[in-house]
Amino acid sequence: MQLSNALDAINHIKPNQVETLADLLPLELIEEAYALTDTVTLRKRKLTLESTAWLLIGMAIYNDKSMADVVNMLDIVDREGKPFVAPSALTQRRKSLGESAMKSLFNCTQKHWNEKANHPHWNGLTLLGVDGVVWRTDDSEENNKAFTKPKNTQYPQVRMVCQMELSSHLISASAFDDYNVNEMVLAEKLIESTPDNSLTLFDRGFYSLGLLHKWQTTGSERHWLIPLKKNVQYEVIRSLGRNDKLVQLSSNPRARKLWPNLPKTLEARLVTRKINGKDYSVLTSMTNPMKYPSADIGDLYSHRWEIELGYREQKQYMLGNRLTLRSRLPELVKQELWGILLTYNLVRYQMVKMCHSLKGDYLPYQLSFNGGLAQIVRLLVGLPYSSPGAVPRQLKHFYCMAESLILAPRRGRSFPRTVKPRPQRYARNKNAAHLK
DSSP: HHHHHHHHGGOOOOOTTOOOGGGGSOHHHHHHHHHHTGGGGGGGGGSSSHHHHHHHHHHHHHTTTTTTHHHHHOBBBTTTTTTTOOHHHHHHHHHHHHHHHHHHHHHHHHHHHHHHOOOOOOOOEEEEEEEEEEEEEOOHHHHHHHEEEEEEEEEEEEEEEEEEEETTTOOOEEEEEEESSSSSHHTTTTTTTTTTTTEEEEGGGOOOOOOHHHHHHHSEEEEEEEOOOOOEEEEEEEEEETTTTEEEEEEOOHHHHHTOOHHHSSEEEEEEEEETEEEEEEESSOOOOTTTTTHHHHGGGGGHHHHHHHIIIIIIITTTTOOOOOOOHHHHHHHHHHHHHHHHHHHHHHHHHHTSSSSSSGGGGGGGGGHHHHHHHHHHHHGSSSGGGHHHHHHHHHHGGGGBBBBOOOOOSOOOOOOOOOSSSOOOOOGGGGGO
């Protein structure tokens, strides 16, 4: 039984407290996303809209398989029941789909899943994280023309900046471009999609008064928090408490030229915390000490690390340390990246639902992503060979596995972070000290 038939058949079989497998990627969301682009013409083609979306998801899940194997494993067929095993036919369908359709599908699904996830709040604010990551593309002639090769590397690369809800690891927005494009330029593209009543945690590399001011003033109660960079000049306006000050930051003429709405001065809050005898300071737009206590703010920044763990889950667990994207054309590279983000969110949203079925107060990031991914892969592999009547039983078993995915409490860092030495071309001779 093919995938699309199974999804349609089980829509009429709804066991108690278990939704249908179509919830993995609702067909109405695919139709809504494609209707926003020119992709609706694909309905008349042999490869269905749903099958094209699942093809890109299969590319991310079965990253070590060929395109033909992905088609066969997911039982993707055309309207005449014939499998598309010819790589040229699959590439042509992907070209017809384009990047915009997958971007639209990602945006529709993330909005739907984030609304249904019922995220926990911190003092009425949704916790978000923003950070960048680099993806390596295939060393094809077309990719070399579109993307830059960093110094001392052999592959063209793409720079990506994502926004993540930190309790669930659901990606809510993303922007990517050539490696030479600055991360702050990409972060600016995420401002419009940032929800109101939110707090975004930045790495210190995103320190820009123009970016932070626009982030704060674009919507309502859109706050930010960022570590204090070295040599940042500020003037203390007044003390709000011990290790808690209201400060004034001054912008320079160059920044005001780049950001026309940036004022000459900007008020922020400086909170300092001592850890193991060393002072750590963060700047934030949350200047109300009654609404946002300094003791709570001091513990917040450690949660920014969740987005780093999310990138590891994508690259190491989902893609199996496959460092190079498989697409050989720039437009298909971008399409593949949207497919990776969509697949990651698909797995993460199912983990949110698993977490809701557990007894106790667990957050989705406390479940094993690797285990959740394995359960979804098992479900997808068995689906083409299952009868519709057997699917509800598989779904019930799927959500019952949530308890086995609970991770042990995280250990504190035993050693400080260090920068690894750059790999050398030649092995170092440990016995050559006498030659110095």
